[in-house]
Amino acid sequence: MKVTVDQESCVASGQCVMTAADVFDQRDEDGIVELLEDQPTEDRAEDVRQAAALCPARAIRVEGQSGFVR
Amino acid sequence: MSEPSSVLVVGASAAGLATVESLRRGGYRGTVTVVGEEEHAPYDRPPLSKQVLSGNWESDRSRLRTESALVETGAEFVLADPAVRLDPADRTVHTASGRTLRAEAVVLATGLRPKRLPGRDAAGVHVLRTLDDSLRLRAELSRARNVVVVGDGVLGSEIAATARDMESDVTLVGPQAAPMADQLGPRVAGMLGELHAERGVRLRSRAGVEALQADHGRVTGVRLETGETLPADAVVVAIGAAPATDWLADSGLRLDDGVVCDSRCRAAAGVYAVGDVARWHHEGLDQSMRLENRTNATEQARAVAANLLGADRPYAPVPHFWTDQFDAKIQVHGVPHPESEVTVVEGDPAERRFVARYARRGAPVAVLGWNRPKQVRARRQEVVETFSVPALEPS
Ligand SMILES: Cc1cc2nc3c(=O)[nH]c(=O)nc-3n(C[C@H](O)[C@H](O)[C@H](O)COP(=O)(O)OP(=O)(O)OC[C@H]3O[C@@H](n4cnc5c(N)ncnc54)[C@H](O)[C@@H]3O)c2cc1C
Ligand code: SF4
Numbered sequence: 528m529k530v531t532v533d534q535e536s537c538v539a540s541g542q543c544v545m546t547a548a549d550v551f552d553q554r555d556e557d558g559i560v561e562l563l564e565d566q567p568t569e570d571r572a573e574d575v576r577q578a579a580a581l582c583p584a585r586a587i588r589v590e591g592q593s594g595f596v597r
Numbered sequence: 598m599s600e601p602s603s604v605l606v607v608g609a610s611a612a613g614l615a616t617v618e619s620l621r622r623g624g625y626r627g628t629v630t631v632v633g634e635e636e637h638a639p640y641d642r643p644p645l646s647k648q649v650l651s652g653n654w655e656s657d658r659s660r661l662r663t664e665s666a667l668v669e670t671g672a673e674f675v676l677a678d679p680a681v682r683l684d685p686a687d688r689t690v691h692t693a694s695g696r697t698l699r700a701e702a703v704v705l706a707t708g709l710r711p712k713r714l715p716g717r718d719a720a721g722v723h724v725l726r727t728l729d730d731s732l733r734l735r736a737e738l739s740r741a742r743n744v745v746v747v748g749d750g751v752l753g754s755e756i757a758a759t760a761r762d763m764e765s766d767v768t769l770v771g772p773q774a775a776p777m778a779d780q781l782g783p784r785v786a787g788m789l790g791e792l793h794a795e796r797g798v799r800l801r802s803r804a805g806v807e808a809l810q811a812d813h814g815r816v817t818g819v820r821l822e823t824g825e826t827l828p829a830d831a832v833v834v835a836i837g838a839a840p841a842t843d844w845l846a847d848s849g850l851r852l853d854d855g856v857v858c859d860s861r862c863r864a865a866a867g868v869y870a871v872g873d874v875a876r877w878h879h880e881g882l883d884q885s886m887r888l889e890n891r892t893n894a895t896e897q898a899r900a901v902a903a904n905l906l907g908a909d910r911p912y913a914p915v916p917h918f919w920t921d922q923f924d925a926k927i928q929v930h931g932v933p934h935p936e937s938e939v940t941v942v943e944g945d946p947a948e949r950r951f952v953a954r955y956a957r958r959g960a961p962v963a964v965l966g967w968n969r970p971k972q973v974r975a976r977r978q979e980v981v982e983t984f985s986v987p988a989l990e991p992s
Contacts, residue, residue, distance in 0.1 A: 542892065581899075
């Protein structure tokens with residue numbers, strides 16, 4: 528899976544870091560999201576999708592399937 | 598209850614949409630229908646008092662999901678058709694256009710409606726809850742000279758800041774000693790008041806509003822209880838909002854400043870509530886609670902979806918909200934009771950970068966960051982225990 532973040536939309540809430548601290552971090556200065564890992568391994572997929580869902584600014588994009596079971 | 602074969606969500610906004618997505622992420626394959634009153638596809642509200650109001654964002658940017666992401670949920674969205682009645686016994690919802698929708702489980706996610714001042718609204722008087730409200734107010738602010746914001750809670754304070762940034766002449770009127778004092782306590786609210794004053798917002802604290810004045814159907818001023826009149830060509834009324842439960846009046850559900858739920862966010866068998874409209878029992882605090890914030894909409898939706906799928910878990914979050922006013926980004930984890938003792942634990946208030954801890958009777962109840970988002974998040978841990986559900990005694 529491939530992850531991208533939009534630092535311009537990010538509101539620095541830190542939900543992503545609380546959910547997947549090995550993938551996301553925040554800048555010390557202003558708390559804006561930083562990506563630690565843009566291609567997380569499959570075993571991190573669930574948490575990364577969760578982080579994208581919890582992000583109040585919709586600043587996290589996960590490419591690949593939505594993770595919905597249909 | 599075992600997994601329902603169909604779920605009907607009433608309210609197509611943050612909490613309703615998050616419920617749908619959490620159900621699908623949880624593997625739910627049943628039929629999902631979402632009924633919404635507004636004609637717009639689900640959009641986000643926090644930008645409505647910030648980037649959308651200022652014009653920095655086009656309204657489209659507040660959309661919660663693209664059309665294709667909505668399609669991917671496999672849910673049917675019935676928009677521009679408000680629910681008007683619920684029969685909880687057979688979980689049937691009737692809509693204004695005459696639809697009758699039935700499902701095995703119903704999730705109520707209808708949010709809030711802004712309170713208004715008594716009397717008929719003159720032109721130039723605004724409330725702010727919806728995208729349409731925000732666009733109307735934006736147009737007004739771009740030509741108004743004297744803007745009066747009535748209500749010094751979080752919404753009123755944000756609107757005052759945004760309007761001031763748009764170069765309007767702004768007065769913020771409210772009953773509190775300083776903006777957001779009931780929410781943040783006197784010390785931090787005092788600092789917020791200083792920031793507003795420095796940026797040119799006129800503050801009328803501890804002031805009661807008696808009436809709006811109008812001439813030929815157009816607002817001209819706000820009369821205070823002291824008899825003084827503040828001239829205004831635009832007035833924003835931000836005096837709070839009430840749960841949108843009018844349509845549930847004869848449903849038999851318990852309504853008391855929200856849809857009353859148990860600790861699982863369940864209002865009746867097969868009926869749940871989520872988001873701003875839900876009042877539930879927080880087991881960690883052992884008290885009834887209703888939250889009006891964006892993070893709660895998503896987190897409670899996740900809890901409701903899990904319980905619909907059979908988890909039977911209490912919802913006991915550490916509440917979290919943020920507000921952006923001028924260059925201040927304030928973030929709070931926990932509930933900063935206004936009478937808490939406040940200690941600065943990091944940074945310097947004089948530099949407007951700090952983290953403060955709120956405690957009551959020795960127990961930490963909240964941490965607040967002012968332009969310190971990363972640092973306050975790292976300290977959230979300090980309040981977690983206060984909100985967690987006590988482990989059961991081994992029997
Ligand atoms: C201007 C503004 C700024 C905000 N800023 C922040 C912020 O900075 N930080 C923060 O944490 N929170 C903020 N919030 C709060 C946050 O937006 C709310 O907590 C969140 O929107 C709640 O989501 P919800 O889905 O429960 O309710 P809502 O978003 O209110 O959605 C309810 C939906 O249900 C619909 N509905 C109502 N009645 C019916 C019916 N009978 N039938 C069908 N549909 C119905 C409504 O039209 C609405 O679309 C802000 C809110 C506003 C209004
Ligand atoms: S959750 Fe979203 S808004 Fe919050 S820090 Fe992460 S990317 Fe930014």
